[in-house]
Amino acid sequence: MDLKLSKAEISWQKRAREFAEAWLFPHEEELELKGKLPLALLKRQRRAVAEAGLNAVNHAKKHGGQGCTLLEQTVINEQLGRATGALWGAVWHPADPLKHGTAKQIRDYLVPSCLGKRRGSFAITEPGAGSDPRLVQTRADRKRGKYYLSGEKWFVTSGDWSDYLIVHAHVDGDADKPTLFLVDKGRPGVRIQRVPKFMHTYLFEHPEFVFDRVELDGGAVLGEVGQGFELTKDWFVEARLQIAANCLGAATRAAEIADAYAAERVQFGRPIRDFQAIEFMLADMAVDIMATKSMVYRVAAEIDAGLDRKLIHARASAIKLYASEMAGRVVDKALQILGGRGYMRENPVERLYRDVRVDRIWEGTSEIQRAVIAGQIKKRGLATYTGWM
Ligand SMILES: Cc1cc2nc3c(=O)[nH]c(=O)nc-3n(C[C@H](O)[C@H](O)[C@H](O)COP(=O)(O)OP(=O)(O)OC[C@H]3O[C@@H](n4cnc5c(N)ncnc54)[C@H](O)[C@@H]3O)c2cc1C
Structure with a gap:
């Protein structure tokens, strides 16, 4: 078993x-103080992503991506993920399902998205449909070879910055026909109805969209x-x-800041790290990060080695659940070690504290992950998680 990172990975x-720094x-x-970054800077940042060769690391080179392995x-x-304000969002990862597009969709959506010329957002959640997407009400009615899309989508991350959406809708209102549609934001009938504010400061917004009989042809499926x-x-x-990888970065940065502070902050005549209460928190944080890193790297390497699709899911x-909850624990302890300074917005730990909270909610809440894991244990046995295969 070779557990070292390869030269390419390093x-x-x-x-x-270096890019993050x-x-x-x-x-x-x-970003934290003003709530957004100037457009000119966002454009410069976009060019810098491409120059650093960090665009579309999740897509094949032939489509304009970097063809990186999962590890x-x-x-x-x-x-x-060490960056606050979800600034990692500046480095785009076009949605994975785009690679299943037709040759035309790959040319019109995937390739320009990999190159940073277009950007898409995923729109599944609705006012009445969150963890249970079968409750989706957005429908695409078929009529004479066209589709007419109607409904409402919430929490569409980066929807303000994107120029197209991947919308999950039920064809003819039938929950057994869940289908993804590529919808250009400029199409008649597409509008943003509200841009709510959230607990975190995020590089982009999470607007709510309304679709009012948006006409689409078959090529949009x-x-x-x-x-x-x-x-x-x-x-x-x-x-x-x-998310698991981002959480690792966030937790590690918070732990490093707390560790350095514990060494320099003197109270009662000695550095606070010499109080066992502080030292033990640092010990727990380090072990929590180590455990998470071990499982996240392992699963990524297993997938690269061809792990069965069911086991991948x-x-x-498991790693999303564990990493997101670990980040909550570690950043909370880091903030405690920093005392009042940890509660100041100018401190990255304060921002990370708010940032990582959503990781237990989006892309499936912790409860949904537990339900998935429990279901897998029932179906495939405990060794799915406790074994080594
Ligand atoms: C900042 C942000 C960005 C987002 N970005 C996107 C995006 O880009 N695209 C998109 O489509 N969605 C996005 N979402 C939506 C996100 O995926 C949902 O919020 C999430 O899936 C939970 O759905 P819900 O909020 O409707 O909660 P609900 O599903 O209503 O759940 C409420 C509570 O009930 C619990 N619960 C529900 N079902 C069960 C169950 N079976 N067993 C136990 N507990 C259960 C949940 O865990 C939760 O605690 C975003 C959300 C946020 C906050």
Whole structure:
């Protein structure tokens, strides 16, 4: 068993770290205080992503991506996840299901998305449909070879910055025909109805969209009619791995800041790290990060080695659950070690504290991950998680 990172993996890790330090960290406070970054900077950042060769690390080179393995993507996302304000969002990963598009969809959507000329957002959640997407009300009614899309989508991450959406809708209102549609934002009938504010400061917004009988032709269907869940499931695996890697980076940065502070902060005549209460928190944080890193790297490497698709889904849930909850525990302890300074917005730990909270909610809540894991144990046995295969 070789547990060392390869030269290529170390090189990707370094590249992402340098990019985060040059292009993400310097803008964290401005984003936090002003709520957004200037357009000119976002454009410069976009060019810098491409120049650093960090665009579309999750897609094949032939489509304009970097063709990275999942372990390479993990070490990259871990480094980017150190940034606050979800500045990692500046480094785009076009949605995985796009690779299942037709030649025309690949040319019109995937390739320009990999190159940073277009950007898409995934729109599944609705006012009445969150964890249970069978409750989706958005429908695409078929009429004389066209589809007419009507409904409402909430929490569409980066929907303000994207120029197209991948919309999960039920064909003819039939929940057995969940289908993904590529919808250009400029089409008549597509509008943003509200841009709510959230707990975190995020590089982009999460607007609510309304679709009012948006006319689409058959070429807008991604994959096949009825294949919506299948394609979305693949996206969830990738997104869950990305969240786990981001959480690792966030937790590690918070722990490093707390560790350094504990060494320099003197109270009662000695550095606070010499109080066992503080030292034990640091010990728990380090072990929590070590355990998470071990499982996240392992699962990424297993998928690269050809792990069975069903086990991929099973394990992606486990690492998303564990990494997101670990980040909550670690960042909370880091904030406690920093005392009042940890509660100041100018401190990255305060921002990370708010940032990582959503990781237990989006792309499947912790409860849904537990339900998936429990179901897998029942179906495939406890060894799915406790064994080593
Ligand atoms: C900042 C942000 C960005 C987002 N971005 C996107 C996006 O880009 N695209 C998109 O489509 N969605 C997005 N979402 C939506 C997100 O995926 C949902 O919020 C999430 O899936 C939960 O759905 P819900 O909020 O409707 O909660 P509900 O499903 O209503 O759940 C409420 C509570 O009930 C629990 N619960 C539900 N079912 C069960 C069960 N079977 N067993 C036990 N407990 C259960 C949940 O865990 C939760 O605690 C985003 C959300 C946020 C906050």
